[in-house]
Amino acid sequence: MxxxxxxxxxxxxxxxxxxxxxxxxxxxxxxxxxxxxxxxxxxxxxPKTPPPVKKQPTKAAIIHRTQSTTCSTDSGERSDSEDDTVSSEPKVMIPTRRMSMASAAAASRIxxxxxxxxxxxxxxxxxxxxxxxxxxxxxxxxxxxxxxxxxxxxxxxxxxxxxxxxxxxxxxxxxxxxxxxxxxxxxxxxxxxxxxxxxxxxxxxxxxxxxxxxxxxxxxxxxxxxxxxxxxxxxxxxxxxxxxxxxxxxxxxxxxxxxxxxxxxxxxxxxxxxxxxxxxxxxxxYSLICAAILYVMWRSISRPQSEPPQRQESLHPLKRSPHHYSVDCAGAHKGLFIGILILVLTIISLILFFVLISRPEFVSLAVTEVNICELTLYGTTTAATLIGMIQVRHMQYDAFRSFSLDDILLVGGQTGSFLYSTFTVIGGQFMMRKDTVLVLITALASLVETACQTMFILDASRRSAATQEHIRKKPGREIVTFLLVSNLAMWAINTLEKSRAESHPIQLHFYGLWAWTIITHVSMPLAIFYRFHSTVCLCEIWKRAYKMKPAYM
Structure with missing residues (x-):
C-alpha cells in the first residue's frame, strides 16, 4: 500500500x-x-532492576550475588563500598573472563x-x-x-x-x-x-x-x-x-x-x-537508516537469549566505559591534508559549475569542467583503494565475522551509485558524440571506484593489528584518512550537482524529462547515502583497526 x-x-x-x-x-x-x-x-x-540489598552490603549478600543465576543490567551503578568489597576476590573474576571471552565477544556484537x-x-x-x-x-x-x-x-x-x-x-x-x-x-x-x-x-x-x-x-x-x-x-x-x-x-x-x-x-x-x-x-x-536499525532490533528480540549468567558482572570491572573515546592521530597527517586539498578543489569546481551552467552559452563548458573534476577524483580514489588493499593485507583478518548492519547499508547504498552510473553509461554509449565521450568515461570510472572502495571497506573492517609493528607503522591508515575526506567531497558533488535532473542536459535529452527525473530521484538519494555511510565505515576502521585489544571491548 x-x-x-x-x-x-x-x-x-x-x-x-x-x-x-x-x-x-x-x-x-x-x-x-x-x-x-x-x-x-x-x-x-x-525500579525493579536494582537488587534489594544495594544499601546494606553484607557478606551473605556478596556470596549470594556471586552465586546467583541472574545478573543485573545496572551493575555499573553499585556503590563504591560494594566495589571495594568485591575487588578483594580478583582470582575469581579473571578466570571467568578468560573462560567466557568468546561468548562475551559474540554477545557484545548482538x-x-x-x-x-x-x-x-x-x-x-x-x-x-x-x-x-x-x-x-x-x-x-x-x-x-x-x-x-x-x-x-x-x-x-x-x-x-x-x-x-x-x-x-x-x-x-x-x-x-x-x-x-x-x-x-x-x-x-x-x-x-x-x-x-x-x-x-x-x-x-x-x-x-x-x-x-x-x-x-x-x-x-x-x-x-x-x-x-x-x-x-x-x-x-x-x-x-x-x-x-x-x-x-x-x-x-x-x-x-x-x-x-x-x-x-x-x-x-x-x-x-x-x-x-x-x-x-x-x-x-533517515528512513533507510531507521528501517535497518529497527530490523536489527526486531531480530534481536526474536532471537532467544543465551548469555552466560555471571558474565556481565564479572566483566564489568575490566570493561572500558562505552562513552570513553581515545584518538591517536599518528600515521594520518599526509592523508588528511591531501584529502583536504582534494575537498577544496572539488568545492571550487562546484562553484564554477553553478556559475557557468546558469548561462546558456557556457552549458557545454560547465558539463566538461565538472566531468573532468569527477574523473580526477574517481581516478585518485581508485588508486588509493588499490594501494590500501596492498598495505593492509598483512594485518590479522577475522574470517568468522558475519555480515553486519554497516555492511548491509554499505552494499544497499552502493546499488544507487551503480544504478545512476549504469544509466549514464547507456546514455553515453548511444549518444556517441564528441561531447559525450567524457561523460561515458566518467561514469565508467565511477563504477570502478565504487566497486573497489566497497571491497576495500569490507576487507579492512575485518582486519586488526596483530603485532607491535602494525601498531607502530599503522599500515594503510593514511589511505583510510584520505578516502574519508575524499568521500566527503564526492558526497558534496552528489548532493549539490547530481541531485537535480536538469544539471545533466545530455542524459536529460537522451532519456527524456520524465524518465531521467525518475532515474535521478530513485538512485541519487542512495548514492548520497553511500558516500555518507562510507565515511562512517572508514571512521570505524580508522579508530579500531590499529589497536590490539580483546574482541569484547
Missing amino acids: GIAFPMAEVISTYIPPSFYEGFYLYLYIGSMVFLLFMYTTLLWGK QHFGSFYLRMGAVAFGIGSMIYSGLEFGQYFELERDTKCHNVLLALTPATRMAFIFIQMYFIFLNNEQIKVYRHKILARFGLMHMIGTNLSVWFSVLIQETKHEILTFYNPENRTLRISHRLGNKMIPHPVESIAHLRVARGLKGPHNIFECRRSNIIGTLVQDASPFLFPCTIE
Whole structure:
C-alpha cells in the first residue's frame, strides 16, 4: 500500500490530491503509540532492576550475588563500598573472563544496534527531514480556501510526521542497554515491524511526490510545453522530446483532476521547491537508516537469549566505559591534508559549475569542467583503494565475522551509485558524440571506484593489528584518512550537482524529462547515502583497526 497509494495518486487523474493522507496518519500515529508504550514499559521496569540489598552490603549478600543465576543490567551503578568489597576476590573474576571471552565477544556484537557514527548520522538526517516536514506544514497556510487543494490533512500529515521523526530519533539514539525488551515480546515485534513499514512507506511517498513536483516545475499546463529551468538558460527541450512528452501528459489528463492543480506556489511553496532537492534525500536516508536499525532490533528480540549468567558482572570491572573515546592521530597527517586539498578543489569546481551552467552559452563548458573534476577524483580514489588493499593485507583478518548492519547499508547504498552510473553509461554509449565521450568515461570510472572502495571497506573492517609493528607503522591508515575526506567531497558533488535532473542536459535529452527525473530521484538519494555511510565505515576502521585489544571491548 505504501507504494501503490502514492503511485496511483500521481498516475490516475480520477484520484483527488491527498486522497490517501489518512493512511499515513494511521502509520505515524500507530508508530508513536508503540513508541510511547515502549517508553512507559522501560520507565515502569526500571525500579525493579536494582537488587534489594544495594544499601546494606553484607557478606551473605556478596556470596549470594556471586552465586546467583541472574545478573543485573545496572551493575555499573553499585556503590563504591560494594566495589571495594568485591575487588578483594580478583582470582575469581579473571578466570571467568578468560573462560567466557568468546561468548562475551559474540554477545557484545548482538547488543549493538548501529555504531555511534551511524546513529549521529540518523540524527543529522532526521533534523533535515523535520525541516522538510515543517516547510510542508507551513505551505498549507498559503493555499486558497474553498478550493480542492485546501485540505486540513495537508497540514496534519506533515505535522504528525515531524512528531514521529522526533520521537523515533530519540528511540534510535537510546543506549543499547535501555532498549532491551523482556516483556510483551509479541507486541514489540509487531510494533517494530509496523515502524519498519512506516519508514519504507515514507521513503516511497516522498520519492514519488518529489519526482512529481520536479516534473511539474518543467511542465506548463497552459501551453502544454516543457521548459528547462533557469540553470540552462530557459532553454526549450527539442521538438521530438517535447511532442513525446506532450502526448504522455495528454493521456494522463482525462479525469476530473489534474496532476498540476495543487502545484507549489507563493512564498513557502517556492521555498519548499528550491530546498527540496537538498532536504528530501535527508528523509530517504533517515528512513533507510531507521528501517535497518529497527530490523536489527526486531531480530534481536526474536532471537532467544543465551548469555552466560555471571558474565556481565564479572566483566564489568575490566570493561572500558562505552562513552570513553581515545584518538591517536599518528600515521594520518599526509592523508588528511591531501584529502583536504582534494575537498577544496572539488568545492571550487562546484562553484564554477553553478556559475557557468546558469548561462546558456557556457552549458557545454560547465558539463566538461565538472566531468573532468569527477574523473580526477574517481581516478585518485581508485588508486588509493588499490594501494590500501596492498598495505593492509598483512594485518590479522577475522574470517568468522558475519555480515553486519554497516555492511548491509554499505552494499544497499552502493546499488544507487551503480544504478545512476549504469544509466549514464547507456546514455553515453548511444549518444556517441564528441561531447559525450567524457561523460561515458566518467561514469565508467565511477563504477570502478565504487566497486573497489566497497571491497576495500569490507576487507579492512575485518582486519586488526596483530603485532607491535602494525601498531607502530599503522599500515594503510593514511589511505583510510584520505578516502574519508575524499568521500566527503564526492558526497558534496552528489548532493549539490547530481541531485537535480536538469544539471545533466545530455542524459536529460537522451532519456527524456520524465524518465531521467525518475532515474535521478530513485538512485541519487542512495548514492548520497553511500558516500555518507562510507565515511562512517572508514571512521570505524580508522579508530579500531590499529589497536590490539580483546574482541569484547
